[in-house]
Amino acid sequence: MINLLAVDDEMINLMIIDESLSDKGFTVVKAKDGEEAFQILSSGVMLFHAIILDRLMPKMDGIELLKKIKRSEKYRDIPVIFQTAMSSITDMTEGLDAGAFYYLTKPYSRALLVRIVQTAVEHFIKLQRAKEDLHKGMGALRHMVSGEFRIRSIRESHELAPLLANACPDPERVLTGIMEILNNAIEHGNLGISYQEKSELHDNDKLMEEIFRRLDTPEYKDKFVKVSFERNEERIEIRISDQGKGFDWKRFLSIEAMTKNAFKTHGRGIFMAKKLSFDDLTYIDEGRTAIIRIDLTNKTSNLLTDFQE
Known part of the structure; x- marks a missing residue:
């Protein structure tokens, strides 16, 4: 089972992500902000293969959550896909500096979302297999x-x-x-x-x-x-x-x-x-x-x- 964590304060965006990826065999767990997402991660209930993360959210925004993920030895390998309307070079550089693996700018096609998620999941699985040999x-x-x-x-x-x-x-x-x-x-x-x-x-x-x-x-x-x-x-x-x-x-x-x-x-x-x-x-x-x-x-x-x- 391939699990994804989708984080966005707009319910319609979460629905689109869920519909786009559930049809491809992914299990999508949804969170409405960074705080809820980190609680889900910390619960340890399931292993996530990738995280799809909005940038602007209440309570804890995407950059803050991304930094917490990358500071954690337990979660730092999970590829994080930013999906945001903030598309300037400065915004993208800040996200990449914080450790984002992919940067999707809204609006984007469902086909592109699926391709990038599949690539991120493949990367994560290969990395975990290689780490077993470490x-x-x-x-x-x-x-x-x-x-x-x-x-x-x-x-x-x-x-x-x-x-x-x-x-x-x-x-x-x-x-x-x-x-x-x-x-x-x-x-x-x-x-x-x-x-x-x-x-x-x-x-x-x-x-x-x-x-x-x-x-x-x-x-x-x-x-x-x-x-x-x-x-x-x-x-x-x-x-x-x-x-x-x-x-x-x-x-x-x-x-x-x-x-x-x-x-x-x-x-x-x-x-x-x-x-x-x-x-x-x-x-x-x-x-x-x-x-x-x-x-x-x-x-x-x-x-x-x-x-x-």
């Missing part, structure tokens, strides 16, 4: 000083990501970002799936089918992603290199691109990885090599303290 006797990896790996497929990236995360001080926080950068290197780098192609494949639910097809073709079957891990007293550095043509990575790390793609099903992954998972993320070699840096000089990550302010 606790399978890999604590000794915290002592790893260096290592080198080669992977080809999405399955292999999901095997490697928990291992790399376990070698870092805050495995659960870096796991999502590592998965995103590895998948990006395989899908867009080695397999050459363009942004537009991914949009069309995702909308037709054929993305994984196309990934598997390309992995078996002569053009792509011998390509691999090289991953290196290095630790010193000050930081951890992870380099992820693909054999693709490169890409305009600066465009995807800009706040302008983030707000532009905030209400699309993809295109904001590396931005969110840099913001939420790492202390720094940059690219070299025309976008073929990602360099992830995790600061070891502070016991508590700067990113974590940002959420706790």
Whole structure:
């Protein structure tokens, strides 16, 4: 059962959300404001796979509720989809800074709502499965000083990501970002799936089918992603290199691109990885090599303290 929490002070909006998503097999639990929503979350009665959140509400608004969710170790992984009429760059940036995973501006189509919810739920389920591997006797990896790996497929990236995360001080926080950068290197780098192609494949639910097809073709079957891990007293550095043509990575790390793609099903992954998972993320070699840096000089990550302010 896939459970969603919808939060809006307008009953008509809750009805539309419920009707749009119940027909697709989702169970929608409704709350009229942030306070009621947090009470429902805190009750622990059910696991929620995504939260659809209005911004302007009485008692506790959407931004305040989002910040409470992201400060909670128990709930912070749940993807939050903002749906609001506040569509300025400033408004969207504030929502994204608070930890929103998607940003829908009203009015929006039911079809778009369904696609984005499905994408958010898929992300949450993949993350939870990967986190299960974080606790399978890999604590000794915290002592790893260096290592080198080669992977080809999405399955292999999901095997490697928990291992790399376990070698870092805050495995659960870096796991999502590592998965995103590895998948990006395989899908867009080695397999050459363009942004537009991914949009069309995702909308037709054929993305994984196309990934598997390309992995078996002569053009792509011998390509691999090289991953290196290095630790010193000050930081951890992870380099992820693909054999693709490169890409305009600066465009995807800009706040302008983030707000532009905030209400699309993809295109904001590396931005969110840099913001939420790492202390720094940059690219070299025309976008073929990602360099992830995790600061070891502070016991508590700067990113974590940002959420706790």
